[in-house]
Amino acid sequence: MKITTDNLVGTWYKGTDSSCASYYPDKVILGAGGIYQAPRGPETGSIWHGGDWELDANLMLVIQASNDAMLHYRIVAFADEKLTLEDEFDCRIIYKNKP
Amino acid sequence: MTHLNEIPNLPETIEIENSSIDTTVVLPTPDIPILRPPFRVKSLKHGCYFLQWQPSNGSTRFNGTMRVERHDGGTTASGDLYQHSPFKVIASPSFRFVPNPDPSPSAGIPIFTRGRYRYYLRVTDILENFTIANSFTMKFERHLFDSSNNTWTNEGVFSANMVFKPTPSHYPSGATFLEGDLISPSGTGVGKITMGWVSKFLRKATLEIDRVAASESPDDNGSGIDWNDVFKPLGWDVNVIKSDADLSEPSGQSWSNAEMHAAMLDNRDSHNLDSEWRYYLICVRKLDSTSRGIMFDAFGGDSNNIPREGAGISSHWTIPNADPWGTVKGQRFGAADAPYFRTAVHELGHALGLYHNTADNGFMNTTGTIADNPGVFPSNIQWSFNSPDAKRLRHMPDPWVRPGMIPFGQAYNAAPISPTDMMDMQGALALKVESLLPQTPIGAPVRVKVILTNNSDVALEVPDGIALKSEHVIGCVRDPAGTARTFQSVFRCVEEHSHRILKPGQSMSDDLTLLRGNDGALFPSSGLHVVEVDVVWEMDSMPVSVSAKTAVMITPAIDDSHAQAAIKTLTTPDLLLTLAIGGDHITEGKEALETAMQDKILAPHYAVTTAKNVGRRFGKRKADIKAALLACSHKAVMSTSEARSIATIAKDLDVETLKKVDKQLATTLKSAADGDKIVADIVKKIIG
Numbered sequence: 001m002k003i004t005t006d007n008l009v010g011t012w013y014k015g016t017d018s019s020c021a022s023y024y025p026d027k028v029i030l031g032a033g034g035i036y037q038a039p040r041g042p043e044t045g046s047i048w049h050g051g052d053w054e055l056d057a058n059l060m061l062v063i064q065a066s067n068d069a070m071l072h073y074r075i076v077a078f079a080d081e082k083l084t085l086e087d088e089f090d091c092r093i094i095y096k097n098k099p
Numbered sequence: 100m101t102h103l104n105e106i107p108n109l110p111e112t113i114e115i116e117n118s119s120i121d122t123t124v125v126l127p128t129p130d131i132p133i134l135r136p137p138f139r140v141k142s143l144k145h146g147c148y149f150l151q152w153q154p155s156n157g158s159t160r161f162n163g164t165m166r167v168e169r170h171d172g173g174t175t176a177s178g179d180l181y182q183h184s185p186f187k188v189i190a191s192p193s194f195r196f197v198p199n200p201d202p203s204p205s206a207g208i209p210i211f212t213r214g215r216y217r218y219y220l221r222v223t224d225i226l227e228n229f230t231i232a233n234s235f236t237m238k239f240e241r242h243l244f245d246s247s248n249n250t251w252t253n254e255g256v257f258s259a260n261m262v263f264k265p266t267p268s269h270y271p272s273g274a275t276f277l278e279g280d281l282i283s284p285s286g287t288g289v290g291k292i293t294m295g296w297v298s299k300f301l302r303k304a305t306l307e308i309d310r311v312a313a314s315e316s317p318d319d320n321g322s323g324i325d326w327n328d329v330f331k332p333l334g335w336d337v338n339v340i341k342s343d344a345d346l347s348e349p350s351g352q353s354w355s356n357a358e359m360h361a362a363m364l365d366n367r368d369s370h371n372l373d374s375e376w377r378y379y380l381i382c383v384r385k386l387d388s389t390s391r392g393i394m395f396d397a398f399g400g401d402s403n404n405i406p407r408e409g410a411g412i413s414s415h416w417t418i419p420n421a422d423p424w425g426t427v428k429g430q431r432f433g434a435a436d437a438p439y440f441r442t443a444v445h446e447l448g449h450a451l452g453l454y455h456n457t458a459d460n461g462f463m464n465t466t467g468t469i470a471d472n473p474g475v476f477p478s479n480i481q482w483s484f485n486s487p488d489a490k491r492l493r494h495m496p497d498p499w500v501r502p503g504m505i506p507f508g509q510a511y512n513a514a515p516i517s518p519t520d521m522m523d524m525q526g527a528l529a530l531k532v533e534s535l536l537p538q539t540p541i542g543a544p545v546r547v548k549v550i551l552t553n554n555s556d557v558a559l560e561v562p563d564g565i566a567l568k569s570e571h572v573i574g575c576v577r578d579p580a581g582t583a584r585t586f587q588s589v590f591r592c593v594e595e596h597s598h599r600i601l602k603p604g605q606s607m608s609d610d611l612t613l614l615r616g617n618d619g620a621l622f623p624s625s626g627l628h629v630v631e632v633d634v635v636w637e638m639d640s641m642p643v644s645v646s647a648k649t650a651v652m653i654t655p656a657i658d659d660s661h662a663q664a665a666i667k668t669l670t671t672p673d674l675l676l677t678l679a680i681g682g683d684h685i686t687e688g689k690e691a692l693e694t695a696m697q698d699k700i701l702a703p704h705y706a707v708t709t710a711k712n713v714g715r716r717f718g719k720r721k722a723d724i725k726a727a728l729l730a731c732s733h734k735a736v737m738s739t740s741e742a743r744s745i746a747t748i749a750k751d752l753d754v755e756t757l758k759k760v761d762k763q764l765a766t767t768l769k770s771a772a773d774g775d776k777i778v779a780d781i782v783k784k785i786i787g
Contacts, residue, residue, distance in 0.1 A: 023508075033423075035468050042454035045510030047398075049455035051465040064465060067394040067449055067507060069356075 003078050005055045012083060012095035020091035023047045028095065036063065047071075061085060141263055142229045144275050145169040146334075147208045147301050148294040150178050151201070152281060155290040159183055161217060162201060164208065165294050166301040168334065168493055173227040177494040177517040178220035178239065181211035204270040204295055208303045208336070212373040213504055216244055219251060219496040221515045224258075234262040237279065242515045244498065249505045251496070251515055252618060253575060255284030255583045259292050270295050285581040301334035301493050302500070305375055306447065309343040309366055310382035314414035314433055316341055317382065317443035321436030324482050329444055329462075333484065333492050342368055352384035352415065356393065356400035359383070363396075363409045372405070372503040378450050379409035380443060382433075386413045391432060391466055392442040394449035397507035406506040410446035414439070425476030437477040438466060449507065452499045453488050461485035490519060518644075527555040530647040532632045535610075535738055538652040541625050542665025542695070543704035544614040544678065545651050546738045549632055552606040562636045563599040566609040566740065568679075571636050576613065579626035586616030598636065610738035614678055620669040625655035657700060664698035667691050668705075681712045683720065696730075706735035707745065714748040724752050732761035742771035746781040757784040
């Protein structure tokens with residue numbers, strides 16, 4: 001699927017249980033207006049709580065972290081209803097568009 | 100003699116400024132004399148108290164603070180205790196030890212050394228309003244802090260009959276002072292506790308603001324709200340110091356987190372976090388890692404491993420000249436007083452341990468979200484912290500909020516916090532906890548049934564489930580020595596909590612299978628244990644809780660085989676996951692389960708878990724329903740919920756096959772879930 005902002009908009013459910021991915025929330029909602037939510041992020045100590053997001057010119061997902069840093073994620077794969085991200089520490093996090 | 104028509108009307112509320120007032124009560128009948136001496140009405144002053152606990156075993160005392168917040172709903176209180184060091188080291192004129200006195204109450208809110216922190220006191224009972232007695236009962240859960248992993252252990256409920264005493268010297272004028280004997284959860288006296296009022300504030304801190312010359316200092320929102328207006332309603336006494344106004348830019352106008360951290364270390368006026376809660380805000384033109392602001396002293400940005408000391412904001416980010424940026428679109432950020440000041444408060448909020456909160460447009464929501472929300476930005480900014488965040492700032496443990504202790508990013512629910520006044524639903528709603536068995540062998544899970552009944556005349560909103568997976572259920576197990584081990588759901592629910600209506604007289608029940616909790620095995624020893632269960636939810640946005648407990652006897656190992664199997668089940672953390680979700684991939688849990696099944700004492704207690712694992716498909720392995728039913732056909736121990744699960748697995752078998760199943764299973768299922776339709780149907784087919 002083509003990586004576009006419109007195609008990323010929606011609700012994503014974490015589909016990986018690797019230890020590095022435990023810092024990411026179970027559910028993230030990427031809104032159409034560049035705002036995202038991660039319900040229960042603060043209760044579960046995740047790195048995403050809610051804030052700004054965008055797809056930058058290099059097709060990297062840029063997302064506001066819990067301390068307001070804008071973190072960049074490489075989109076490794078985006079197909080078959082799965083979104084695979086990779087952070088700066090090479091941690092891969094898979095999100096699916098179904099629970 | 101005063102007559103009825105001369106008695107003044109009492110006010111709606113009584114404002115008590117002092118800890119006691121003299122009130123002469125006149126009864127409305129001329130025949131009854133005026134009572135002497137006058138009654139005294141006592142209350143607790145709002146504010147911070149110097150707290151001291153002197154253990155009865157003669158060991159060193161503990162000093163700390165108790166925060167008493169008086170609000171519309173009553174009183175919320177919380178406390179922290181630090182172990183007092185009888186000596187301190189001074190270096191000048193020579194290096195030596197000198198006696199370390201207690202803090203002076205006249206100096207206000209005391210600050211203690213971080214490394215001496217020991218306990219959080221989660222106050223569950225305190226004087227809510229007034230009393231005409233000279234004492235009241237205070238109760239608190241004492242949570243022991245483990246600094247090696249930043250966790251707390253609930254040691255149980257301590258209580259003290261706190262007596263109002265004459266205030267000793269060195270306390271501020273009008274201070275309240277109380278003293279009581281502290282009683283442990285096991286009923287033993289463990290020393291004396293005192294608390295004396297020292298300040299109308301709950302906490303105090305210093306904020307130092309440094310900036311580069313080109314950046315503005317965020318002093319207020321441009322409409323009269325400044326730092327004092329932000330923090331005074333929270334009960335925080337924040338001293339704002341505008342210090343360096345000409346910082347050098349290390350590498351151009353944009354700063355990295357590391358550069359801001361280095362500037363903080365080089366330029367801040369002082370940094371003894373053991374004598375002051377000092378936060379640092381640096382104002383620069385631009386930030387490398389974000390647009391508006393960042394709490395850089397977190398994660399990889401905390402280069403000295405002393406977290407949450409500082410934050411930075413940028414003055415030269417340009418607000419996009421487009422919607423939804425309202426009346427400030429296109430402006431330079433530092434010139435837009437309202438959002439600039441808001442961002443400064445927001446970043447300080449992170450340094451205080453707060454996370455983003457999108458419940459309203461308060462300080463911990465993000466700027467972009469507020470701009471996107473209804474209303475015209477920035478006039479739609481809410482100039483306060485929202486209620487849960489305000490409560491966190493007042494009542495979360497010291498290590499969470501003060502700089503230099505717990506790192507940013509830990510889950511909120513990892514730390515205890517005092518309850519706000521919870522609606523006491525005991526009476527209207529009754530919770531009962533019953534153990535399935537009168538005794539359970541060591542190494543086996545303990546099964547309890549939880550029953551919630553609406554005893555009132557009205558329909559009440561309750562959680563839609565009270566199993567552990569519902570997340571409304573928490574609890575603890577107290578062993579024969581009184582040690583408390585807590586438990587809660589292993590699941591992290593991704594959906595919103597839902598409720599159901601319980602009609603008058605109606606009950607709901609569910610089963611808990613208890614094996615491990617936050618602190619490991621819940622029943623690691625034999626003897627009489629007490630299982631305490633709390634069901635917590637919100638009704639009309641008010642927190643509600645009901646509690647109950649039951650006793651459980653754990654019997655010791657009867658032979659070597661049982662002992663070995665019990666060791667395996669008690670020391671394999673993944674066995675809990677196998678119990679909860681099953682699956683062949685949890686290899687250590689599966690191995691522990693197999694060990695338990697090989698022991699004749701433990702096998703009946705793990706038979707259902709085995710049956711559920713085998714009876715469900717996993718990956719390429721097909722479900723083996725016959726093997727599942729065989730596993731639990733020999734007097735398996737099972738709860739009602741488990742019987743229902745087994746019946747659900749069995750319903751895929753044809754009638755002929757079911758008739759061949761051991762009839763003992765039918766007896767076990769019927770005994771566990773008599774009246775359940777799914778179970779009754781399977782029982783009927785097995786019996787034939």
